[in-house]
Amino acid sequence: MRLQGEGVSPSFLALLDAEPLEGLTALDVGTGWGRVALALAARCRAVVGVDRSPDLIEDARRRAAAAGLTNVRFEVGDVETEEYDRWAVPDVVTAHLCMSGGIAERAARTLAAGGVFAAVAFHAEQWAETGRRSRFAYDEPQMRALLERTGFEAEHLSVEREVRTFGSVEEALAAVLGLEERWKVDGRWFRYVKYLEEGGRSLTRSHLMVKARRR
Ligand SMILES: C[S@@+](CC[C@H](N)C(=O)[O-])C[C@H]1O[C@@H](n2cnc3c(N)ncnc32)[C@H](O)[C@@H]1O
Structure with a gap:
């Protein structure tokens, strides 16, 4: 049975499935509890997932053991300051909802020519209703420029956008x-509540899907 990657876009997995994964090693940066790494472990020769949260890494290790996966390991580390060859010599680097210039640079430094960098980043329109663009968000020209600068050939760039609409303020808040806590800190919460008070009833999820190859 193939783990399909809970909540991971099927088109992102399809971009990866186009590679000969069974012979490849993948490094999943900002792996969280490992949903992409675990899905890849069922496909790849070997997988390493790295996250700076020890609790999430513990959770990922538990899930790998429960699934009987022996070709995946999880490490605690900072993927924006450490170099990736300390964890693996990957053929594929994935960055799922953990994307920055530093990550693309480090992926480029660790991958040999032909190596694959696949990412899902927040797109500029993510949570547009909160009136604040994420500092981690990219639009297509910005992503193309980053890939070009770091030594990648862009092979695929697409936006997956979903606008959820709600019947009531309660429903919109429940979503x-x-x-809430994070949005209170970064100012989004109050803007979203104001938007709802003014009659708004939607929330946009917008992700930029990326596949690039090391030149
Ligand atoms: C939105 S979550 C995505 C997690 C996972 N990729 C997924 O899709 O389920 C972002 C993750 O990146 C991790 N992260 C953020 N910055 C990091 C860094 N500099 N080094 C390592 N992990 C980082 C966070 O701890 C968090 O688990």
Whole structure:
């Protein structure tokens, strides 16, 4: 059975499935509890997932053991300051909802020519209703420029956008339940509440899907 990657876009997995994964080693940076790494472990020769949160890495290790996967390991580390060859010599680097210039630079330094960098980044329109663009968000020209600068050939760039609409303010608030604390800190929460008070009833999820090859 293939783990399909809970909540991971099927088109992102399809971009990866186009590679001869069974013979390849993948490094998943900012792996969280490992949903992409675990999906890749069922496909690849070997997988390493790295995250700076020890709790999430523990969780990922538990899930790998529960799934009986022996070709995946998880390490605690900072993927924006450490070099990737300390964890693996990957043929593929994935960055799923953990994307920055530093990550693209480090992926480029560790991959040999022909190596694949696949990422899902927040797109500029992510949570547009909160009136604040994420500092981690990219639009297509910015992503193309980053890939070009870091030594990648862009092979695929697309936006996956979903606008959820709600019947009531309560429904709209319930949809962002786990985000309240974070949004209070970065100012999004009050803007979103104001938007709802003024009659708004939608929330945009917009992700930029990327596949690039090391020149
Ligand atoms: C939005 S979550 C995505 C997690 C996972 N890729 C997924 O899709 O389920 C972002 C993750 O990146 C991790 N992260 C952010 N900055 C990091 C860094 N500099 N080094 C390592 N991990 C980082 C966070 O701890 C978090 O688990």
